[in-house]
Amino acid sequence: MAYSRAVRPAVACALCLSLAFGAQCACAFCGFYVGNADAKLFNEASQVIIARDANRTVISMRNDFQGDLSEFALVVPVPAVLQKSQIHVGDPKIFERIDAYSAPRLAEYFDANPCELDKASRSMAANSPMAQMAAKEELRRDTALGVIVEARYTVGEYDIAILSASESNGLETWLRQSGYRIPAGASKALQPYIRQNLKFFVARVNLAAQAKTGFSYLRPLQFAFESERFMLPVRLGMINAKGPQDLVIYALSRNGRVETTNYRTAKLPANVDLPTYTRSEFAQVYKAMFETQAKREDFRVVWTEYFWNMAWCDPCAADPLSPDELRGAGVFWLEGGEPPIGATSGALPAVSPLSRQGAQPVMLTRLHLRYTPETLPEDLMFQETKDRQNFQARYVLRHPWKGDPDACTNAPRYFADVAKREEGEAQALASLTGWDVDQIRARMSIPTQPRSTWWERLWK
Amino acid sequence: MEVTRDPVSASEREARIGWSQRHPGQARARPRIPWLYRWTSDADSRSSVARNLLRGLICAEITMALMQTSPPGKRDQRIRFDSLASIATGVLLRDLSLHPLQMALAFGSGLATQAFWLRRLGLEQKGFLSAIVMCCGLSLLLRSDAMWVHPLAAATAISSKFVLRVNRKHLYNPANLGVVLAISLLPGTWVSPGQWGNDLAMAVWVLMLGTIVTTRARRLDVSWVFLGAFLGLVALRVLLLGQSWAIWWHQLGNGALLLFAFFMISDPMTIPDRRGARIVYAFVVAAGAVAWQYLLFRPNALIWSLFLLTPLVPLLDRWMPGGRFDWKHPAIG
Numbered sequence: 001m002a003y004s005r006a007v008r009p010a011v012a013c014a015l016c017l018s019l020a021f022g023a024q025c026a027c028a029f030c031g032f033y034v035g036n037a038d039a040k041l042f043n044e045a046s047q048v049i050i051a052r053d054a055n056r057t058v059i060s061m062r063n064d065f066q067g068d069l070s071e072f073a074l075v076v077p078v079p080a081v082l083q084k085s086q087i088h089v090g091d092p093k094i095f096e097r098i099d100a101y102s103a104p105r106l107a108e109y110f111d112a113n114p115c116e117l118d119k120a121s122r123s124m125a126a127n128s129p130m131a132q133m134a135a136k137e138e139l140r141r142d143t144a145l146g147v148i149v150e151a152r153y154t155v156g157e158y159d160i161a162i163l164s165a166s167e168s169n170g171l172e173t174w175l176r177q178s179g180y181r182i183p184a185g186a187s188k189a190l191q192p193y194i195r196q197n198l199k200f201f202v203a204r205v206n207l208a209a210q211a212k213t214g215f216s217y218l219r220p221l222q223f224a225f226e227s228e229r230f231m232l233p234v235r236l237g238m239i240n241a242k243g244p245q246d247l248v249i250y251a252l253s254r255n256g257r258v259e260t261t262n263y264r265t266a267k268l269p270a271n272v273d274l275p276t277y278t279r280s281e282f283a284q285v286y287k288a289m290f291e292t293q294a295k296r297e298d299f300r301v302v303w304t305e306y307f308w309n310m311a312w313c314d315p316c317a318a319d320p321l322s323p324d325e326l327r328g329a330g331v332f333w334l335e336g337g338e339p340p341i342g343a344t345s346g347a348l349p350a351v352s353p354l355s356r357q358g359a360q361p362v363m364l365t366r367l368h369l370r371y372t373p374e375t376l377p378e379d380l381m382f383q384e385t386k387d388r389q390n391f392q393a394r395y396v397l398r399h400p401w402k403g404d405p406d407a408c409t410n411a412p413r414y415f416a417d418v419a420k421r422e423e424g425e426a427q428a429l430a431s432l433t434g435w436d437v438d439q440i441r442a443r444m445s446i447p448t449q450p451r452s453t454w455w456e457r458l459w460k
Numbered sequence: 461m462e463v464t465r466d467p468v469s470a471s472e473r474e475a476r477i478g479w480s481q482r483h484p485g486q487a488r489a490r491p492r493i494p495w496l497y498r499w500t501s502d503a504d505s506r507s508s509v510a511r512n513l514l515r516g517l518i519c520a521e522i523t524m525a526l527m528q529t530s531p532p533g534k535r536d537q538r539i540r541f542d543s544l545a546s547i548a549t550g551v552l553l554r555d556l557s558l559h560p561l562q563m564a565l566a567f568g569s570g571l572a573t574q575a576f577w578l579r580r581l582g583l584e585q586k587g588f589l590s591a592i593v594m595c596c597g598l599s600l601l602l603r604s605d606a607m608w609v610h611p612l613a614a615a616t617a618i619s620s621k622f623v624l625r626v627n628r629k630h631l632y633n634p635a636n637l638g639v640v641l642a643i644s645l646l647p648g649t650w651v652s653p654g655q656w657g658n659d660l661a662m663a664v665w666v667l668m669l670g671t672i673v674t675t676r677a678r679r680l681d682v683s684w685v686f687l688g689a690f691l692g693l694v695a696l697r698v699l700l701l702g703q704s705w706a707i708w709w710h711q712l713g714n715g716a717l718l719l720f721a722f723f724m725i726s727d728p729m730t731i732p733d734r735r736g737a738r739i740v741y742a743f744v745v746a747a748g749a750v751a752w753q754y755l756l757f758r759p760n761a762l763i764w765s766l767f768l769l770t771p772l773v774p775l776l777d778r779w780m781p782g783g784r785f786d787w788k789h790p791a792i793g
Binding site for chain 1: 557603605643647648649650652653654655656700701702703704706707709710714756757758759760
């Protein structure tokens with residue numbers, strides 16, 4: 001959503017690398033869940049939740065604003081004048097929950113004693129990769145500027161105005177006179193939205209109301225509307241953006257994976273075995289990997305980090321969201337709520353309030369993109385596909401068995417396999433992150449390979 | 461960031477992970493098709509290599525096609541086939557959601573269906589080229605998480621050529637019909653319009669390839685008129701809305717648009733026979749696609765516009781009759 005960046009980054013997010021990694025088991029059988037690389041890792045990553053079914057949409061925007069609250073402002077193009085009841089202030093925890101649940105994760109396995117395995121089950125293949133707004137103003141001034149204040153509400157700690165405008169310079173002037181710090185060139189970015197007859201949802205913090213809430217932070221703004229457009233107007237946030245920006249979109253749908261229709265959507269390389277030393281530095285590994293991959297595609301790809309039915313996970317980076325949490329995230333089609341839109345009877349699997357692990361008709365797609373104004377000329381358009389194949393950015397650590405190399409006849413062969421596997425892990429990490437393979441080998445304490453000859457590199 | 465221990469009780473956990481325990485070593489997360497999973501999992505180096513390889517392949521194909529010394533009629537067919545084959549190879553390498561076996565099954569089923577109908581109707585001399593081209597097109601567009609979708613769509617599409625006939629011409633573009641039926645009726649099936657990305661270099665290559673193919677087949681007009689009309693309407697929208705021209709360039713660099721223009725709407729058997737009628741048709745399809753995309757805000761505009769407007773072809777043929785296209789004498793018509 002359009003986070004007017006110069007208005008003030010409504011979504012500035014402190015780089016938080018204090019990821020606590022502990023050897024805690026989340027899912028007993030499918031390997032040990034060790035840690036994840038959540039969105040906090042990416043500085044100033046905007047986070048948006050879109051819950052959509054048919055033409056009904058609920059958008060939640062995280063306001064992780066760090067500066068003077070009087071400077072906070074948010075300008076979002078919306079398809080219609082929103083009623084007060086269509087706007088809601090959500091719980092910030094929902095973003096933490098959904099982020100934790102869908103974050104790229106690390107799982108680890110411990111090799112069994114090779115001597116206790118019979119020959120038939122010795123193949124380690126069984127362990128191989130598994131799955132993954134304003135202030136009060138004079139009416140006549142507004143009219144002169146071509147700006148109509150369609151509605152004003154105070155919702156929670158926010159003062160919200162819904163504007164319609166006939167002229168972009170007028171809107172820019174109106175915003176400025178109303179105390180919003182609008183960057184130069186804003187009118188040019190606002191114009192296409194005005195000409196498409198879109199309204200503007202403009203929010204700022206009501207300091208008195210905010211003080212009453214007792215919170216030191218801003219809660220997410222949510223709004224519900226009906227529109228055929230399944231899109232996110234991101235261009236407004238780029239007016240004076242410097243350098244690449246990150247956006248994490250959590251799309252909640254009823255039937256299948258969500259992807260962009262005007263940009264390529266790709267899955268991140270996943271289910272890769274990594275060196276075991278990365279256990280304590282997975283956050284850095286993931287960050288380097290995402291940067292390398294995004295750069296390799298010239299920041300023109302929208303990356304899928306997670307796609308899963310909300311009912312379960314394997315391994316679980318966090319518990320799946322409960323029906324109440326899902327409703328908090330904007331999911332309006334859960335049981336006892338809305339009937340399927342345009343659908344005939346029997347299309348929905350029955351979900352009892354108790355069957356938390358049952359088949360909830362909620363699919364979560366986590367999309368992450370790094371973009372610059374040049375690589376994202378058009379607002380993001382989405383579609384819900386019928387793809388239901390789960391995917392997760394999951395990385396695997398496999399700890400070798402620590403025993404005597406001469407313990408049994410199987411042992412030497414096992415250690416030879418481990419050496420081969422570790423070399424593969426070093427190369428995989430180097431390829432994913434662009435790090436120097438010899439440094440990785442040194443960290444792993446495995447022998448550095450003699451530099452191959454040019455003809456070997458040619459024909460490898 | 462905290463690492464949380466799963467707070468569910470032991471029995472709940474048991475229920476949740478029960479599947480894994482019954483099937484040690486296999487995570488349920490694994491897709492229904494094991495080799496599809498394997499294919500999609502080691503994406504790392506391949507996706508970066510894919511683009512360059514694709515360019516190389518297409519480049520080699522153009523060179524080879526130009527060096528062909530076979531008679532003009534056969535050469536046209538070969539070029540059409542070669543170019544689509546090379547694009548398909550590139551897609552297999554780049555778009556990891558298409559499995560080679562899905563493509564193979566589409567071909568197997570499509571060609572068998574063609575053979576069946578040719579035999580039944582005594583049309584053996586007609587050959588298989590159009591079927592091969594259709595199977596290529598279908599595989600390039602359709603995505604599915606099941607193995608049976610591609611062959612079923614291919615068989616249906618080929619059969620439509622022999623069953624849905626008006627005025628001794630098959631009505632629907634088979635690949636178009638196959639894709640539309642599959643995405644509307646079959647589960648787990650979709651089209652990813654953004655999968656081609658906006659790699660301008662690739663767009664130019666496809667453009668060049670397409671020109672070679674359709675020039676030989678004398679149906680270039682429809683492709684160029686369509687492209688011109690579509691991009692013209694997008695340009696008009698950019699001007700009216702005061703948008704940045706980068707949006708227009710973004711559309712111009714859309715591989716899906718170019719592939720549609722040169723490999724789908726250009727199918728000589730499913731467009732009007734007369735040049736004037738083809739131009740009218742191309743304009744109408746382009747306007748339909750723009751309306752679908754920018755007024756209705758729905759995805760897959762090109763495919764739906766062609767599908768919905770195909771019934772215009774027999775009408776245009778009636779109002780403006782012209783010479784019938786023949787694959788063996790592509791210069792006529």
